[in-house]
Amino acid sequence: xxxxxxxxxxMLAIMIVVxxxxxxxxxxxxxxxxxxxxxxxxxxxxxxxxxxxAVTVLAIIAHIIIAVLAPSEADDARDERxxxxxxxxxxxxxxxxxxxxLGALLIAMLDMPAYLIANTVLAGLVASEIVKGVSKMIGYRxxx
Amino acid sequence: xxxxxxITNDIRRLRFxxxxxxxxxxxKAVGVTRQTIIAIEQGRYSPSLExxxxxxxxxxxxxxxxxxxxxx
Numbered sequence: 001x002x003x004x005x006x007x008x009x010x011m012l013a014i015m016i017v018v019x020x021x022x023x024x025x026x027x028x029x030x031x032x033x034x035x036x037x038x039x040x041x042x043x044x045x046x047x048x049x050x051x052x053x054a055v056t057v058l059a060i061i062a063h064i065i066i067a068v069l070a071p072s073e074a075d076d077a078r079d080e081r082x083x084x085x086x087x088x089x090x091x092x093x094x095x096x097x098x099x100x101x102l103g104a105l106l107i108a109m110l111d112m113p114a115y116l117i118a119n120t121v122l123a124g125l126v127a128s129e130i131v132k133g134v135s136k137m138i139g140y141r142x143x144x
Numbered sequence: 145x146x147x148x149x150x151i152t153n154d155i156r157r158l159r160f161x162x163x164x165x166x167x168x169x170x171x172k173a174v175g176v177t178r179q180t181i182i183a184i185e186q187g188r189y190s191p192s193l194e195x196x197x198x199x200x201x202x203x204x205x206x207x208x209x210x211x212x213x214x215x216x
Contacts, residue, residue, distance in 0.1 A: 002179040079176035080192050081183060140179075143188025 003066065003073045004082045005140045010062035012133035014055055019126045022051040027119060037113035044115045048122060085139045093132035100124025152212045155185045158203045165202075173202040 001009075026047050030040050067074035078086070104120040159165040167185070171178040174195060183189035184199075191199070200207045 002177045005179070073177075077177075079180050080195060081176065081180045081189055143183060143186075 001140075002082075003070070003075065004078065004085075005136075006066045006070075007063060008133055008136045008140070010066060011059060012130065012137065014058045014062060015126060015130055015133070018051060018055050018058065022047060023119075023123065023126075026051075037115060040113065041115040041118070044119060048118070081144070084144055085136045088139060088144065089132035089135040092135045093128035096131045097124050097128035100127060150214060151190050152187065152214070153184065153210055154212075155181070155199065155210060158205065158210060162203055170199070170202055174198045 027044060030043050035043065100120055101124055104117050104124065107117050107120055155170070159167070159170060167181045168178045171181045174181070175198065176191075176195060180189065180191075184191050184195075196207060196211055200210045203210065
């Protein structure tokens with residue numbers, strides 16, 4: 001595994017776990033508790049910032065560990081294969097992002113609470129990154 | 145199971161013939177990562193024409209001595 005493959009695996013694991021907790025527990029409990037939209041927006045705003053912050057901190061720690069374990073490979077040099085994986089991942093993730101963007105648009109057009117729009121956009125960003133990560137993982141393992 | 149390309153190659157044999165050149169040495173000569181050389185050797189990645197020519201140059205052989213494409 002080269003540095004980019006390890007980085008991809010780490011980011012995939014971090015995103016699935018952290019955003020899984022956010023969407024699966026935190027957001028679900030707010031929605032199912034029937035909290036008024038204004039309070040729900042404030043609550044999810046705070047949780048969203050904490051979650052994104054947690055992903056960023058964990059990503060930095062993971063990359064430091066990956067670099068320390070294999071210092072000779074810890075550069076950001078990308079060859080043509082890495083770029084191809086990145087490009088294909090971006091294409092597939094872009095499709096997912098588009099679907100979620102249309103969902104957010106529909107929610108806005110139906111005049112639904114703003115926190116649902118914000119969370120649909122976040123879900124789209126997360127889902128597209130996860131699809132991109134899985135695409136890269138399969139590409140690195142199975143070949144392109 | 146790896147998704148094989150139709151392109152086959154003799155990189156492993158050519159490395160052996162070139163004083164047992166390591167994958168890392170070939171990667172350095174070509175300007176790609178060692179993992180990319182491994183993927184090319186195993187038929188999991190078809191390199192660009194430029195990288196293919198650079199690999200051939202590293203062995204001092206013509207391109208078709210390194211890579212082959214089956215008929216049909």
